[in-house]
Amino acid sequence: MAGKQFTLKEVTDRFWSRVNKSDGCWLWTSSLHPQGYGILHNIVFGTRRAHRIAWMLTHGDIQHDQFVCRPRAANLPIPSAQRS
Helix, strand or coil, rough: CCCCCCCCHHHHHHHHEEEEEEEEEECCCCCCCCCCCEEEEECEEEEHHHHHHHHHHHCCCCCCCCCCCCCCCCCEECCCCCCC
C-alpha cells in the first residue's frame, strides 16, 4: 500500500509552517542534519537541506553550477518580496 501523495501546495505549506519568520534571519524549526543544517524529508523534494528548498520555492530551480550558501543553524534565504 502506497503512502499518501501530497500536492506541491501541501508540501509548501508544511515547509513554511516550520520556519520562524523573524525580522532578521528566518530560522528552520524542524529536523537538523548532523552538520547543523535544516533538513526535510518528503516525497516531492526527497531529502534536502531546508535552505535549498527555501531557495527553490522562492527563486526556482537551482542550476547545476549554482552554489546556495547559508550558514548553519538553518538560516533561510528570505524571499525578496518579503524583505522590507
